[in-house]
Amino acid sequence: MKLHLLGFKCNFIKLYGILKYEGYKMFKKYEFSFDAARKCEINGREVHHGKSFVWGIQCNSNYDEFQKKCISINNLLHNSYLNSMYLECDDQSLLNTIYQELKNIGEHTLKLKTSYGFLLFDGTYWKVQVDKVISCAHFLPNVEKGHKCGSLHGHDFAISVLLLLAPKGSLDDLVTTVLEKLSPLENTLLNDIKGLENPTSEIFSKWIYYKHKSKIINILEVTILETKTAGSTFDGSKQWKSHKNFDMECAIPFNGGYSGHSYQVTLGIAGDINLDAGWSIDFSVIKALFKEDYKIIDHHELGELLDCKEMDCFKLAKFVFDKMKPKINILTYVEVKGLNNETWNYKPW
Structure with missing residues (x-):
């Protein structure tokens, strides 16, 4: 189980009639995993399938109560056959069921690891994080002479696209569409693409955001990791x-x-x-x-x-x-x- 904490400082200042909060947010994240089986459709036929599920919660109050309840839910789900417990047990139904078990405790957001990235739900909005790694070459033409990034080199760019799922939208179709949009970038020299003449991770994330954001693909933010230690995010601001x-x-x-x-x-x-x-x-x-x-x-x-x-x-x-x-x-x-x-x-x- 992983526990993430963000400190909280109580310090309020009233300035020109505006209540201004100075301090730092506080929230906790817990992460759990369980092994379970369920019936699912693969290539047009129903099969029994087992996997390890990884899910987590972020909450900003009632931390101990959330933790105890989540542990109880996770223990119940571990080594279970989900179809014997729930009428529907696809990823969205499973996450919604867990949410309903927790909603009376307080506001929270749930996250479920999937084959394409993550599925997130806060009780109102469904969000989808689609992850894809693409191999590309690039160089940065505007750096000073001798800077290593001025030379032609390459990365396995880890791209994460966070999207808002429409109320009646198809999750599978949305994921497929995003992956298809990103695939043409594979094995290219980014500098040759219009708008990416200076392909820093900042410019690259903005390019993907505006290139593929539409009424169908409601992108919230795009994150680009050039390496495991550094990355940039663009959210339209x-x-x-x-x-x-x-x-x-x-x-x-x-x-x-x-x-x-x-x-x-x-x-x-x-x-x-x-x-x-x-x-x-x-x-x-x-x-x-x-x-x-x-x-x-x-x-x-x-x-x-x-x-x-x-x-x-x-x-x-x-x-x-x-x-x-x-x-x-x-x-x-x-x-x-x-x-x-x-x-x-x-x-x-």
Whole structure:
């Protein structure tokens, strides 16, 4: 089970008649998995099929109650034959059934891993995340001389398209349409495509967003990952969201002594892009600006650094944010994935 936490600070300021909230959001995410069988249609005939299901929940209140209920539901579903429990047990029906079991506890959003990506439901809207990896070559013509991205090179681009599913829309048709739209990009030189003459991940995500958004394909956002450690998201607004991940190996205080753990720290930024460069900030610049602070965290003991007797991922996230915000003014959050797959996201308002 994975637990994701986002800290909460109660600090209200009334300014010119407007109630302004200063602090950072709080929500928790839990992730579960269960093995089950169900009857489904494959190639026009019904067959019994088994798989491992992965689902999760994001909630912003009544955390313990949500957790207990989700564990109970997951235990009930594990090693079950779903058709003996529910009249309908396709992905949408299954997610809706779980939602109905939880709706009286409070607002929440459910997420189910699928063969194409993820299916999300918040009680009102169905959202579909379609994931596809495409292999392409590109180069960035506007970088300074000697920059490695100025050379012709390539990536396995991981593309995630988040869509809104129409009330009576066909999930299968929507997924198929999106995958078909992305397929022609496979094994191409992106620079040869009109509009992608300077194919940074920021420009690439915007290009896909406007190229394929329509009444049928209601795209909410597009995320492009050039590597596992860096990516950019475009959602139709004037600001692009990008992130850069860093892995760290640290000693931590534990039971009066020490233990160790591997952490992943993510720096998230949001801002307008420089039209010539094609990005808000070069990922290599983020890495360079974080270098000195990274050195005092990676392969070090965190108890003394963070002034804590027990490891606190939230303190680490805040520590990094306070160090980096003066260096990167468009930094919007720092996320730390740590013990027991627990994730803290520090995002001041």
